[in-house]
Amino acid sequence: DTAVSQTPKYLVTQMGNDKSIKCEQNLGHDTMYWYKQDSKKFLKIMFSYNNKELIINETVPNRFSPKSPDKAHLNLHINSLELGDSAVYFCASSQFRGLAPETQYFGPGTRLLVL
C-alpha cells in the first residue's frame, strides 16, 4: 500500500512533445505538491494545491500545468518539452494545519529524460 504513488516512474521523450505525470495519495491529506530535483540535486517546490485549489505557484514556465481533479490526485502536464526539463519530479502530500507545522510525504519520483 503505497502512500504517495506516481506514474510513470521513468519517462523518456523527444523535445517538443507533451507529457503528463500522475500522482495519487491515499493518506487522506488535503494538500499536494510537485517538486523538481535538478542536476545539482536540489529539491525545489513547483506547485502546491490545497483542496484542489492552487496555493503555491513558484516561478515555473507556463508550459507546466498542474491539475487536481480531487484531493487525492495532482497531475502535472508539460507542454513542448525542452532539454532543460530533464529532472526527477517528486509529488508530495500533507495535511494542512493552518499556521501549525506539517510534514510532507513524498512519492518515489518520476525520472524524466528529454532527448
Added chain:
Amino acid sequence: DQQVKQNSPSLSVQEGRISILNCDYTNSMFDYFLWYKKYPAEGPTFLISISSIKDKNEDGRFTVFLNKSAKHLSLHIVPSQPGDSAVYFCAASYSGSARQLTFGSGTQLTVLP
C-alpha cells in the same frame, strides 16, 4: 540564494559510531525543520522534525538539535548502521510561506561496516 545549506556533500562513518550531519539556514522566519532520508531511485522519506520552540527532539537512534541563535541544526545518528547509508536532506518551512519546504542540497552518508 540558498536559504538552507548543507555544506558537507558527503560523510563517512564507521558502523557503531556517531554520525553528525549539519545544516545551516539564513531565513530567521523558519520555524519548523525536518530531516529526510533518501535512497537511490526512491523518494525522500521523513525522518524527524523539530519546531523552533524546542532545541532538541529525539526518536530512537536519531536526535535533532536546533541552535536558533546560530541558525544551525544537526542530526545525530547513534549508533550508525550500514542501512543508514543514504542522502540526508535538511528542510525548513514557516507559516507565512504556506508551509512550503526549502531544502538543502543533501549530504551523502556512508556507514562503513
